[in-house]
Amino acid sequence: MNKMETKGPSGTLSAPRAGTGENIRALLRMTEVVLLVAVLLLVLVGGVVNPHFLCIENIKIMTRDIAMLAIAAIGVGFPILTGGIDLSVGSVVGLGGVMVAYFMMNMGLPIWLSIILTLIIGIGLGAFHGLFVTKLKMHGFLITLVTMGLARGFILVLTNAFPITGLPDQFTNLGQGYLFNLIPIPVIICLIIAGLCFYLLRFTFIGRQIYAVGGNVEAARYSGVAVDARIFLCYIVSVVCATTVGMITAARLSLGHPGSGEGYELLAITACILGGASFAGGEGGVPGILIGAILIGTLQNAMVMLNINPYYHKIVISMVLLAAITFDYLRRRSRRA
Amino acid sequence: MADQPLLRMENISKHFAGVQALSNVDFEVNTGEILGFMGENGAGKSTLVKILSGVYSRDQGAIYWRGQPVEIHSPHQAQALGITTIYQELALVPHLSVAENIFLNRERRRVRGTGLVDFGLQEREAQAIMKDLGVELPGNKKVKELTVAAQQMVEIAKAVSRNASLILMDEPTSALSRKEVDALFNLMRRLKEKGVSVVFISHRLEEVLSVVNRIVVMRDGRRVGQIAGAEATEKKIIQMMVGREVGLFPKVAVPIGGPVLEVRNLTAENGVRNVSFTVHRGEILGLAGLIGAGRTETARLICGADRLTSGSILINGQEVQIKSPAQAVDRGIGWVPEDRKQHGLVLGMDVKSNTTLAILKRISNVFGAVRAKQEREITEHYVHALQILTPSISQTVRNLSGGNQQKVVLAKWLSAKPKIMIMDEPTRGIDVGAKAEVHALMSQLAQEGMAIVMISSEMPEIIGMSDRVIVMCQGRVTGEYERGHVTQEQIMGDATKFLALEALALKAPEAEPVPAGFEPEPKV
Numbered sequence: 006m007n008k009m010e011t012k013g014p015s016g017t018l019s020a021p022r023a024g025t026g027e028n029i030r031a032l033l034r035m036t037e038v039v040l041l042v043a044v045l046l047l048v049l050v051g052g053v054v055n056p057h058f059l060c061i062e063n064i065k066i067m068t069r070d071i072a073m074l075a076i077a078a079i080g081v082g083f084p085i086l087t088g089g090i091d092l093s094v095g096s097v098v099g100l101g102g103v104m105v106a107y108f109m110m111n112m113g114l115p116i117w118l119s120i121i122l123t124l125i126i127g128i129g130l131g132a133f134h135g136l137f138v139t140k141l142k143m144h145g146f147l148i149t150l151v152t153m154g155l156a157r158g159f160i161l162v163l164t165n166a167f168p169i170t171g172l173p174d175q176f177t178n179l180g181q182g183y184l185f186n187l188i189p190i191p192v193i194i195c196l197i198i199a200g201l202c203f204y205l206l207r208f209t210f211i212g213r214q215i216y217a218v219g220g221n222v223e224a225a226r227y228s229g230v231a232v233d234a235r236i237f238l239c240y241i242v243s244v245v246c247a248t249t250v251g252m253i254t255a256a257r258l259s260l261g262h263p264g265s266g267e268g269y270e271l272l273a274i275t276a277c278i279l280g281g282a283s284f285a286g287g288e289g290g291v292p293g294i295l296i297g298a299i300l301i302g303t304l305q306n307a308m309v310m311l312n313i314n315p316y317y318h319k320i321v322i323s324m325v326l327l328a329a330i331t332f333d334y335l336r337r338r339s340r341r342a
Numbered sequence: 343m344a345d346q347p348l349l350r351m352e353n354i355s356k357h358f359a360g361v362q363a364l365s366n367v368d369f370e371v372n373t374g375e376i377l378g379f380m381g382e383n384g385a386g387k388s389t390l391v392k393i394l395s396g397v398y399s400r401d402q403g404a405i406y407w408r409g410q411p412v413e414i415h416s417p418h419q420a421q422a423l424g425i426t427t428i429y430q431e432l433a434l435v436p437h438l439s440v441a442e443n444i445f446l447n448r449e450r451r452r453v454r455g456t457g458l459v460d461f462g463l464q465e466r467e468a469q470a471i472m473k474d475l476g477v478e479l480p481g482n483k484k485v486k487e488l489t490v491a492a493q494q495m496v497e498i499a500k501a502v503s504r505n506a507s508l509i510l511m512d513e514p515t516s517a518l519s520r521k522e523v524d525a526l527f528n529l530m531r532r533l534k535e536k537g538v539s540v541v542f543i544s545h546r547l548e549e550v551l552s553v554v555n556r557i558v559v560m561r562d563g564r565r566v567g568q569i570a571g572a573e574a575t576e577k578k579i580i581q582m583m584v585g586r587e588v589g590l591f592p593k594v595a596v597p598i599g600g601p602v603l604e605v606r607n608l609t610a611e612n613g614v615r616n617v618s619f620t621v622h623r624g625e626i627l628g629l630a631g632l633i634g635a636g637r638t639e640t641a642r643l644i645c646g647a648d649r650l651t652s653g654s655i656l657i658n659g660q661e662v663q664i665k666s667p668a669q670a671v672d673r674g675i676g677w678v679p680e681d682r683k684q685h686g687l688v689l690g691m692d693v694k695s696n697t698t699l700a701i702l703k704r705i706s707n708v709f710g711a712v713r714a715k716q717e718r719e720i721t722e723h724y725v726h727a728l729q730i731l732t733p734s735i736s737q738t739v740r741n742l743s744g745g746n747q748q749k750v751v752l753a754k755w756l757s758a759k760p761k762i763m764i765m766d767e768p769t770r771g772i773d774v775g776a777k778a779e780v781h782a783l784m785s786q787l788a789q790e791g792m793a794i795v796m797i798s799s800e801m802p803e804i805i806g807m808s809d810r811v812i813v814m815c816q817g818r819v820t821g822e823y824e825r826g827h828v829t830q831e832q833i834m835g836d837a838t839k840f841l842a843l844e845a846l847a848l849k850a851p852e853a854e855p856v857p858a859g860f861e862p863e864p865k866v
Contacts, residue, residue: 210712214702216688217688217691227686228671228699228754229667
């Protein structure tokens with residue numbers, strides 16, 4: 006009874022043995038591989054044009070930027086997986102930095118408490134999003150667009166547009182410090198978050214259910230999945246990740262800046278889509294998003310090292326996004342026979 | 343009396359990602375012929391039809407239209423040739439009127455060369471076209487307000503008005519009641535008189551036999567034979583399709599236990615009115631009625647998909663509150679929905695993920711991780727038990743044929759081992775061989791003590807499989823019968839108690855006011 010008897014229509018097991026050519030082509034079809042190749046090319050070109058690009062100091066800077074972007078991108082990947090989106094990422098980065106600085110400097114709270122309180126604010130905001138998406142059946146786009154403005158406005162008012170300076174060394178170490186004098190601490194934080202999220206999405210039933218919600222929410226609901234709970238979780242994860250990035254930014258700059266994170270959502274979402282997430286929901290994963298973040302981060306760093314006019318940066322990033330989504334749509338279309 | 347066939351397809355082969363869907367298939371259709379195209383799910387019928395209608399491209403072989411070789415690259419081209427396909431999921435725009443749909447992209451202009459549409463003229467012409475086919479339907483009615491049967495008529499009228507010489511229909515009767523099927527067949531005969539050929543795919547053997555000139559049978563991607571309508575019998579066709587003798591409705595007598603599920607005076611805004619019945623351990627309760635009678639709505643109440651206005655649900659004698667499908671699952675209720683694709687499957691996920699979708703938490707360990715081995719074993723068990731045709735359990739469900747997708751949904755609920763199972767049209771769209779398997783499985787489950795509510799529109803299935811039959815009409819229970827003491831006429835009588843049998847084109851007029859929101863079950 007346990008022996009599997011699956012057969013194709015002609016009674017035989019499906020595909021003939023694949024040759025090497027087939028294997029290579031199959032690999033190329035994987036988004037992650039294509040992206041990795043792109044990253045390698047970029048690094049090579051950058052290194053050739055400007056040797057400083059590959060020096061250890063620059064690599065440290067680059068990986069720190071990549072790590073922060075990766076945390077935000079993985080975070081925003083969760084609502085995208087359910088077919089929604091979180092546009093407030095950029096403003097929340099600012100909110101995270103300002104609030105943690107505010108708690109420490111203006112209210113004199115100890116570092117650990119400030120961090121925890123800021124995270125709680127993040128959870129609350131995420132739950133707020135989740136509430137509108139599940140109970141009012143609003144698309145994530147709308148509600149997060151609103152909080153994008155609200156959060157930014159709030160911190161501008163709170164700080165009167167002045168950065169909150171003088172953050173203690175113990176805190177700034179989180180953004181500026183290194184483990185073993187080599188690995189920036191933000192990279193460690195990123196790896197931990199990426200690891201947890203990867204495990205959640207790939208191996209647990211919660212992750213599986215999230216994919217189901219994104220794939221077909223009605224089918225998931227009728228199959229007994231607690232759809233609302235999963236959606237809540239996704240929106241909370243997104244804001245908490247962005248909050249974390251905000252705190253790391255503040256640690257790095259040694260100040261809480263109300264303008265920080267402006268436009269960050271574009272980068273985070275781009276990295277996510279590059280990494281294979283689909284706006285329709287139900288597709289994408291942590292490895293892809295990580296590599297997407299690596300590509301964007303490397304690209305940004307390269308643009309600086311190659312002395313490309315900063316005003317062009319946004320255009321370049323947007324072109325990369327265009328290439329990614331076009332490639333993705335074409336790939337999707339060719340799937341249909 | 344053409345000496346050459348209208349359509350000839352020679353040596354057609356087609357494969358998809360490792361699956362050979364068609365192998366060297368020959369297919370011909372004569373002018374003015376009604377051809378029944380039959381075969382098990384996965385046999386290749388839909389694939390062949392899609393190649394003919396320009397959706398798929400063939401790997402090899404040739405197509406001859408009126409004797410000339412043709413290449414069909416797109417549906418548009420197929421239509422230009424005169425080949426129109428009507429799919430199960432009708433291709434009409436719901437918010438537009440009948441006339442607008444028929445004249446889509448060739449609207450009648452008020453002034454030539456401009457964009458001004460003459461709606462009045464269109465509506466009159468549309469009505470004339472439909473009248474010519476024997477259908478009475480106002481041209482300005484919005485398509486979404488029509489019943490499925492009427493919508494099909496509109497599609498056919500649309501095809502005819504575009505001078506189709508060959509109309510292909512993919513399972514046109516699966517969502518129709520008996521009377522509507524008769525009307526459709528009359529329409530087909532009328533088309534035949536006009537010289538239009540019809541190819542139709544169906545699993546309903548006795549229906550097909552009543553109207554076709556010839557039947558072509560496919561199996562495993564090959565054509566296995568044809569038989570003239572006059573000589574065909576159900577048994578012969580089944581044997582060709584399946585290659586073996588099949589016993590239908592293997593109902594096993596099972597000792598009926600105590601009441602497991604009892605519903606009392608269920609009333610809700612979805613149209614259910616004062617419905618009460620009881621289901622016992624080991625019992626198969628057949629829920630009969632016309633489409634729109636309220637059976638699916640009743641199921642939705644029991645499964646927590648819709649909210650109750652009043653009434654109660656008791657499980658094992660205890661009253662329970664079921665406010666969501668998740669709660670229903672927790673209480674041991676499983677629901678195989680009518681619309682598998684929309685409500686039953688996550689098309690982008692693979693077979694094993696869909697199969698275990700309802701039991702994910704159950705097969706996870708302390709850390710929440712899904713046990714891969716268990717998942718694999720459970721899936722393989724059901725793939726075998728239900729004979730699901732798939733290259734592997736990691737195959738994306740989207741790539742499976744309709745009937746096999748159906749089976750995956752069944753597998754999902756079977757793996758949840760519910761105490762009560764509500765199956766809404768469990769064998770719709772499933773071929774004969776698989777039907778028997780599903781029925782055998784149902785009998786087995788009943789033997790193991792499951793209480794089954796079987797919603798079905800197929801009389802033979804209701805009469806053959808149920809221990810008791812309940813008939814519904816307009817949201818109410820109108821009849822209750824014991825096995826062996828019920829006839830098709832009795833069921834039909836109860837199912838139409840409150841309806842005046844009018845032209846099928848419009849929704850059945852209500853005998854008394856019905857709460858808002860009561861619409862025929864969506865059939866897309």
